[in-house]
Amino acid sequence: MDNQNYEDLLKKAESVLSKSNMNQQRLQIPDPDIIQEGKVTIVRNFIDIADMINRDPKHIAKFLMTEFGIGVTITGRRLIINRKISADQISSKIKQYMDSYVICYECNSPDTEIQKIGRTYVLSCKACGAQHPIRIVNESRDDDTKIEEGKEYTVEISKVGNSGEGRAFYRGFNIFVPGVRRGETVKVVIKKIRNNTAIAEVVDREK
Numbered sequence: 370m371d372n373q374n375y376e377d378l379l380k381k382a383e384s385v386l387s388k389s390n391m392n393q394q395r396l397q398i399p400d401p402d403i404i405q406e407g408k409v410t411i412v413r414n415f416i417d418i419a420d421m422i423n424r425d426p427k428h429i430a431k432f433l434m435t436e437f438g439i440g441v442t443i444t445g446r447r448l449i450i451n452r453k454i455s456a457d458q459i460s461s462k463i464k465q466y467m468d469s470y471v472i473c474y475e476c477n478s479p480d481t482e483i484q485k486i487g488r489t490y491v492l493s494c495k496a497c498g499a500q501h502p503i504r505i506v507n508e509s510r511d512d513d514t515k516i517e518e519g520k521e522y523t524v525e526i527s528k529v530g531n532s533g534e535g536r537a538f539y540r541g542f543n544i545f546v547p548g549v550r551r552g553e554t555v556k557v558v559i560k561k562i563r564n565n566t567a568i569a570e571v572v573d574r575e576k
């Protein structure tokens with residue numbers, strides 16, 4: 370396939386995504402408003418942040434406690450952290466929390482909720498209907514999560530669209546792969562990327 374064909378495929382892919390209720394809206398999370406008193410850090414707008422991302426403040430607090438490995442307490446609308454922590458460190462942990470527990474893995478919409486299905490906690494998207502078991506993101510997506518044209522990645526095809534295009538969601542990208550089956554794991558080479566959308570070709574299949 371030549372470059373023009375990939376360009377055409379990419380256009381088609383983007384139109385499929387916009388039809389499937391693609392919601393690229395990003396939440397504007399307020400910066401943590403912190404003060405440090407002695408060895409303690411106080412996040413004065415903690416509940417505002419929790420409200421904005423629409424999650425239980427206790428759940429977020431527990432996540433921060435585990436991540437920082439220190440005690441935290443919610444007092445009124447504030448979060449008290451028993452160590453000196455910078456606003457940047459808090460922001461980056463909030464972002465990591467959102468990548469794990471808020472942002473839809475398929476369409477990047479923040480309009481999601483956590484549901485318990487059987488014993489599994491599932492992130493359920495109101496925008497695109499996707500349901501995925503919660504996976505804990507260790508690093509913030511933007512840091513370590515690029516894909517590059519010409520490079521190979523192993524991806525799982527999560528669905529096949531009406532016009533037969535396979536789709537994988539990988540590192541925050543919607544990757545379109547022609548000629549695959551749903552549930553198949555394939556090694557692909559990325560042919561073209563634009564924004565969050567990529568076109569790839571299969572180079573190897575799992576036997």
Ligand SMILES: [Zn+2]
Pocket residue numbers: 473474475476477478494495496497498499
């Ligand atoms: Zn979604």
